[in-house]
Amino acid sequence: MDLQEIKETGIEIFDKTLDLVYPRHCPVCDEIVSAISFGWDGVVTGQLIHDKCRKKIRYIHGNTCLKCGKLLPDSESDNEYCRDCYKTKHVFDRGFSIFEYRSISGAIYRFKYSGRQEYARFFAGEAKKLCGARLKKLGIEAIVPVPMFKGKEKKRGYNQAEIFAKELSLALKIPMRNDIIERNRNTRPMKELDVCGRRNNLKKAFNITQNDVKFKCILIIDDIYTTGSTIDEIAHEFRITGVKRIYFLTLAIGQTT
Ligand SMILES: [Zn+2]
Numbered sequence: 001m002d003l004q005e006i007k008e009t010g011i012e013i014f015d016k017t018l019d020l021v022y023p024r025h026c027p028v029c030d031e032i033v034s035a036i037s038f039g040w041d042g043v044v045t046g047q048l049i050h051d052k053c054r055k056k057i058r059y060i061h062g063n064t065c066l067k068c069g070k071l072l073p074d075s076e077s078d079n080e081y082c083r084d085c086y087k088t089k090h091v092f093d094r095g096f097s098i099f100e101y102r103s104i105s106g107a108i109y110r111f112k113y114s115g116r117q118e119y120a121r122f123f124a125g126e127a128k129k130l131c132g133a134r135l136k137k138l139g140i141e142a143i144v145p146v147p148m149f150k151g152k153e154k155k156r157g158y159n160q161a162e163i164f165a166k167e168l169s170l171a172l173k174i175p176m177r178n179d180i181i182e183r184n185r186n187t188r189p190m191k192e193l194d195v196c197g198r199r200n201n202l203k204k205a206f207n208i209t210q211n212d213v214k215f216k217c218i219l220i221i222d223d224i225y226t227t228g229s230t231i232d233e234i235a236h237e238f239r240i241t242g243v244k245r246i247y248f249l250t251l252a253i254g255q256t257t
């Protein structure tokens, strides 16, 4: 065992002890998931979700849009892109999502507004299983969460995209950078606006905070993908600084609008 392995084992033991003291909640039903369970295949520890609840989640895989990663309806399964991406030119290169929005919306709501930051471990584990190998192959140098306006973050107590990005960074062993871009004003909630309004709402909302961003390939992290205007606005800022390849990963994505 080298020093890194000893450290990782230490963290794992510490985590499991914490799970005993502060039991985790299942992201689907929000009931407690027991830290240790006894099944036919022996003792299982460190579970993050009930087995029966996992079955209710729908994952994004199969025929997806080559741009935004949205599931293509059967009638469009031979197409390269979804209808939205044929209509809109995006700044980002390509995106991935883990869950079909409707099957996980409750979990995302609690993750965002009710302090269930612990779900991030489950989300990151599922992201790794679903597209970890693919993300690794892309050569991503930094994982960058969509920043929240500082005042808003203070009020809420945390930025959910950053909490997820942190866990993903641990799972994929790619550094997380929350210090290279900031949101410089409090934009209106996107759900109140149409596509055009969303774009105007975000104009110049983000600032690169470092003069010298050396990354050539980054992964932007957000909770939900809808029209892609937030990711595009951030990608636009990074393009100017010379980042060549810009991908995104969101927890959930819906269907074509
Ligand atoms: Zn459950």
Ligand SMILES: [Zn+2]
Binding pocket: 065, 066, 067, 068, 069, 070, 081, 082, 083, 084, 085
């Ligand atoms: Zn698309």
